[in-house]
Amino acid sequence: GAGVSQSPSNKVTEKGKDVELRCDPISGHTALYWYRQRLGQGLEFLIYFQGNSAPDKSGLPSDRFSAERTGESVSTLTIQRTQQEDSAVYLCASRDQGLAQNNEQFFGPGTRLTVL
Amino acid sequence: DAKTTQPPSMDCAEGRAANLPCNHSTISGNEYVYWYRQIHSQGPQYIIHGLKNNETNEMASLIITEDRKSSTLILPHATLRDTAVYYCIVRVRSGGSNYKLTFGKGTLLTVNP
Numbered sequence: 001g002a003g004v005s006q007s008p009s010n011k012v013t014e015k016g017k018d019v020e021l022r023c024d025p026i027s028g029h030t031a032l033y034w035y036r037q038r039l040g041q042g043l044e045f046l047i048y049f050q051g052n053s054a055p056d057k058s059g060l061p062s063d064r065f066s067a068e069r070t071g072e073s074v075s076t077l078t079i080q081r082t083q084q085e086d087s088a089v090y091l092c093a094s095r096d097q098g099l100a101q102n103n104e105q106f107f108g109p110g111t112r113l114t115v116l
Numbered sequence: 117d118a119k120t121t122q123p124p125s126m127d128c129a130e131g132r133a134a135n136l137p138c139n140h141s142t143i144s145g146n147e148y149v150y151w152y153r154q155i156h157s158q159g160p161q162y163i164i165h166g167l168k169n170n171e172t173n174e175m176a177s178l179i180i181t182e183d184r185k186s187s188t189l190i191l192p193h194a195t196l197r198d199t200a201v202y203y204c205i206v207r208v209r210s211g212g213s214n215y216k217l218t219f220g221k222g223t224l225l226t227v228n229p
Contacts, residue, residue: 004159033216042203042219043160059216091159093217105217107159 002026004108006092012114013082021077021111025094033105034067034077035091043091049075082115089113120204125224128198134191136223138204141185146208149180151189152219153200160203160219163189194227201225 005024013019025032034046045059049069060066064082069075079086089112093105121139128134140149150165164171164178166187171178177190191198203222 035217040221042221043217045216045218048216056216093159104162105160107161109157110159 004092004094004106006090006108006111008111009109010112010114012116014116015084016081018078018080019082019113021079021090021113023075023077023092023094023108025073025075025092026096026106028072029094029096029106030072031095031105032069032075033093033095034075035093036061036088037091037110038088046077046090079113082113084115087113087115120206120220122202122204122220122223124221125226127226127228128191128194130196130227130229131193134194134198134225134227136189136191136202136204136225137186138189139186140204140206143184143206144208147206148208149178149184149187150205150207150217151176151178152203152205152217153198154203154222155197155200160217163202191225194225196227196229199225199227 004026007022011019030051032049036044036046047060047067048056064080067075067077089110091107091110093107095105148165148167151163152160153163154160163175164173166178166180168180168184180187201222201224203219
């Protein structure tokens with residue numbers, strides 16, 4: 001079946017503009033995560049969605065970052081008034097919460113954001 | 117989550133076993149050892165995880181020392197496609213957002229022809 005998909009694969013924007021990144025999780029996966037990975041660095045957690053529960057936004061670096069998820073499907077990550085420090089690869093992952101013994105997260109290919 | 121220490125880079129000859137070490141001396145009794153890898157320009161990929169017993173799957177084997185303070189990921193017959201950054205993580209298996217992953221810099225494994 002299809003894996004996690006993200007779009008666009010690359011986005012170049014000018015400082016101060018807003019961007020919207022999209023994630024399509026694996027069908028049936030109730031848990032969805034957004035991460036950020038700066039060049040040469042590890043993974044930073046941004047936000048987590050699980051079903052109809054309130055999302056865990058504890059990783060969002062500033063109020064310029066927000067994310068939404070429609071039910072248990074598509075999620076969008078929005079960055080307002082982008083800054084050069086926002087340049088990174090933004091990764092989305094989904095997981096089947098119902099598999100209690102499995103902690104595996106399936107990652108998408110990421111969106112490479114470059115803020116000029 | 118407990119901190120892990122990995123060498124920044126390793127080399128391996130194609131066809132040979134790649135043994136990637138990880139130290140996690142502060143691991144707690146309820147924390148598992150997970151390994152992920154990230155091939156260049158791709159998202160991270162789950163490899164294997166374990167608690168105290170050695171584990172094996174179609175991708176790799178995980179050897180955890182008896183005191184659980186270190187572990188080794190073994191790729192038995194490394195191929196060029198195994199060139200990637202390998203991340204060792206220790207974490208509890210609780211629910212909800214505690215499933216979020218935090219990676220350090222990992223080990224860059226380069227498989228040479």
